Amino acid sequence: MVDEAAGVPAVRVQGLWKRFGEQIAVAGIDLELPSGRFIGLVGPNGAGKTTTLSMVTGLLRPDHGTVEVAGRDVWRDPAQVKARIGVLPEGLRLFERLSGRELLSYTGRLRGLPGAEVDKRAAQLLDVLDLAGAQHKLVVDYSTGMRKKIGLAAALLHNPEVLFLDEPFEGVDPVSAQTIRGVLERYTASGATVVFSSHVMELVESLCDWVAVMAAGRIRAHGTLEDVRGEAASLQEAFLELVGAGARTAGSDLDWLGGGAR
Amino acid sequence: MSTPATAAEGTAAESLTSVFVRLKVSLLRNGLRQSAGRRAAYVASMVVALLFAALQFLGLIALRGNAHAAAVGVLLVAVLALGWAVMPLFFPSGDETLDPTRLVMLPLRPAPLIRALLAASLVGIGPLFTLCLAAGAVIAVARGAAALAVGFLAIAFTLLVCVALARAVAAANVRLLTSRKGRDLAVLSGLVVAIGAQFVNFGVQRLGSSGGLAPLEPFADVLRWIPPAAAVDAVDSVSDGAYATALAQLALTAAALAALLYSWQRNLTRLMTSPDGSTLGAAGPTSDGVRGSTGLARLLPFLRADARGGTPSRTATVMERSLRYIWRDPKTKAAWITSLAIGLIVPLFNALQGTGSVYFACFAAGMLGIQMYNQFGQDTSAFWMVAMTISSTRDAYLELCGRALALLVVTLPYATLVTVLTTALLGDWRALPEVLGLSFALLGAMLATGAWSSARFPYSIPQEGYKNVAPGQAGLAWISIFGGMVAAALLCAPVLALTIWLHVAGADAWTWLLLPLGTAYGAGITALGLRLAAPRTAGRLPEILAAVSKG
Numbered sequence: 001m002v003d004e005a006a007g008v009p010a011v012r013v014q015g016l017w018k019r020f021g022e023q024i025a026v027a028g029i030d031l032e033l034p035s036g037r038f039i040g041l042v043g044p045n046g047a048g049k050t051t052t053l054s055m056v057t058g059l060l061r062p063d064h065g066t067v068e069v070a071g072r073d074v075w076r077d078p079a080q081v082k083a084r085i086g087v088l089p090e091g092l093r094l095f096e097r098l099s100g101r102e103l104l105s106y107t108g109r110l111r112g113l114p115g116a117e118v119d120k121r122a123a124q125l126l127d128v129l130d131l132a133g134a135q136h137k138l139v140v141d142y143s144t145g146m147r148k149k150i151g152l153a154a155a156l157l158h159n160p161e162v163l164f165l166d167e168p169f170e171g172v173d174p175v176s177a178q179t180i181r182g183v184l185e186r187y188t189a190s191g192a193t194v195v196f197s198s199h200v201m202e203l204v205e206s207l208c209d210w211v212a213v214m215a216a217g218r219i220r221a222h223g224t225l226e227d228v229r230g231e232a233a234s235l236q237e238a239f240l241e242l243v244g245a246g247a248r249t250a251g252s253d254l255d256w257l258g259g260g261a262r
Numbered sequence: 263m264s265t266p267a268t269a270a271e272g273t274a275a276e277s278l279t280s281v282f283v284r285l286k287v288s289l290l291r292n293g294l295r296q297s298a299g300r301r302a303a304y305v306a307s308m309v310v311a312l313l314f315a316a317l318q319f320l321g322l323i324a325l326r327g328n329a330h331a332a333a334v335g336v337l338l339v340a341v342l343a344l345g346w347a348v349m350p351l352f353f354p355s356g357d358e359t360l361d362p363t364r365l366v367m368l369p370l371r372p373a374p375l376i377r378a379l380l381a382a383s384l385v386g387i388g389p390l391f392t393l394c395l396a397a398g399a400v401i402a403v404a405r406g407a408a409a410l411a412v413g414f415l416a417i418a419f420t421l422l423v424c425v426a427l428a429r430a431v432a433a434a435n436v437r438l439l440t441s442r443k444g445r446d447l448a449v450l451s452g453l454v455v456a457i458g459a460q461f462v463n464f465g466v467q468r469l470g471s472s473g474g475l476a477p478l479e480p481f482a483d484v485l486r487w488i489p490p491a492a493a494v495d496a497v498d499s500v501s502d503g504a505y506a507t508a509l510a511q512l513a514l515t516a517a518a519l520a521a522l523l524y525s526w527q528r529n530l531t532r533l534m535t536s537p538d539g540s541t542l543g544a545a546g547p548t549s550d551g552v553r554g555s556t557g558l559a560r561l562l563p564f565l566r567a568d569a570r571g572g573t574p575s576r577t578a579t580v581m582e583r584s585l586r587y588i589w590r591d592p593k594t595k596a597a598w599i600t601s602l603a604i605g606l607i608v609p610l611f612n613a614l615q616g617t618g619s620v621y622f623a624c625f626a627a628g629m630l631g632i633q634m635y636n637q638f639g640q641d642t643s644a645f646w647m648v649a650m651t652i653s654s655t656r657d658a659y660l661e662l663c664g665r666a667l668a669l670l671v672v673t674l675p676y677a678t679l680v681t682v683l684t685t686a687l688l689g690d691w692r693a694l695p696e697v698l699g700l701s702f703a704l705l706g707a708m709l710a711t712g713a714w715s716s717a718r719f720p721y722s723i724p725q726e727g728y729k730n731v732a733p734g735q736a737g738l739a740w741i742s743i744f745g746g747m748v749a750a751a752l753l754c755a756p757v758l759a760l761t762i763w764l765h766v767a768g769a770d771a772w773t774w775l776l777l778p779l780g781t782a783y784g785a786g787i788t789a790l791g792l793r794l795a796a797p798r799t800a801g802r803l804p805e806i807l808a809a810v811s812k813g
Binding site: 057058059060061078079081082083087089091092093094095096097098102106107109110111112138140141154 | 442576579580582583586587590591641642643644646647648649650651653654803804805807808811
């Protein structure tokens, strides 16, 4: 399916705006995300990453602008788009009073997959994500890492072309993080696209081959990891430069600090 | 604990006791200092409690000399003790000194600790209320100096048993109270009080209609042997000269107190020397399995029609989840139990008292129909999972159908049962088809308006605490529920008009027609309501998600 869509970007965003009362959360974004890549959307807290991802996935209505996923308009052709994307939002609940297994069974059937196929895929996902032992436990009793993993399983169940993950590693222990990473790397290796947001630069640098930097509701830079990093030693430094925090070195104002009492 | 301590131990324990009593007083005082609102609430509840206690005290004294005074005193004390026993389960955070984990780091021996904690728990409104009630009960029955002396003992015993009971129950259930299940239980607590109040109300009315206190005697005959009511009744026994009975009752109470203190001390020691519930819960991966899934599937075999290889219908999938949530989600469960209980209690109790009409049976359908309102608010922000899979009006229609059908699986048999029971109590079998028809028409109208207002006026239901509407959305909730109910009543007007016309025209022989007509009308209007609600749902997914994500 990726070959067929070759040349079509995974996501194309034009003139995207969102305002909450006085505050402008997203101030006119134009962006094309190539397909088949591991894409990182980075930015400080409050940059508008979650708002952007919500609008791209159809969970939030933009004030202006258009969003296309795999060449289809999210708002005009929801049936085509929703079948092709998987989403793991941040800050929204799951149906927590279902067990992990019931949640996958429910999600897969809502997606219209055959029952037997749902059960087969759910069993494999639970196994790979190391949740098989807790599959009959209610999701409300899961730890943060387990919740992210069951959310990821629910997002992958219908084998989407593009996967959107909002802060998938936030609050996740190193073991679970490694499991999630393994699954995502295998998934992109097959030609699918992953778009995930994070404010941890080291993580983005080690995982992604394409990044978009966001700050104050705008895209500051985008392109391959090498392009965005440019001359800087690390993505962290390039990022600080881009968002205008690099020049502010904590130095001259606190010259009395340290070096013995005076 | 009841054995006298040696002099040295005595002073040590005394100082520890006074430390704990002062700690409790400080905690009470500091709690009041936090905010004016809290102070006002505390003072108000104190005034109400004291007024109530004073009234009971005076009432019991007024009963002095009445043949049933002892029975009333015994019953009141028994109910009070029951209150003490269940209170810590419902309000676990009510008393900070109840939480033994806060004392874990202190070098304390169990016996002096128990003494100190017991003394500290005697400070507060609750014990004062208990004191008033016990004193009233004793004064009501005490005749003679010996009885008065036993009376003082009885008051002390009542107070200590009540307080020790609350502590022992709390200590035995700390593991439950600090777990998710305990918090779920707390959500249901308001409900138990509300439904209990209905029964008390009914009992008082029965008592009022029978014109005397005599019906209390059989209950009192049992309770007078159960501590702490036994201690209060011992006063009556002494007044009657039955010293042996009194001694047995007092001994029973003392034994109960000792047993409670022993169990409390044992649990406390165990709690303070072993990991707490939250740690254990996280450690055991499969400790809390789900058993219900296969049972439910067996109960509703058509839900699993897809297991034979076909594509499952969205309706069946949604229905299955909705039914699971009725049982597993505490907020949904509380709402359902309230509806089920009130829908049964109102028509049945009215029928029992002879004041009811068979038409009251429609109350069950009305109460249960309310559950169709704010369907997506019941999902909380998990609604995004539904929104992600609705991409056409048809998807939205199937989603709403699943929810309506899940509701009908419970509601149809229940409304029928309530109607049949009410009819049986009133003996008015001729009215049964007519009332059933009206019930089903009302249910259909509620489902239709519920589906529509779920799409048009969704609001958040906070998952913690007792509130059912998120701050700032009360207006929406009013529009949704009351507007919907008025609309439902209007939608029922044709069936109502037909009913009235048939009666007025004297065509009582034809009222059975209302059963098929009402049922068809209800089914038709439900289908129409779902059809109209579906495009609204499909077109407003982001707006609905935003509205239900505030909890």
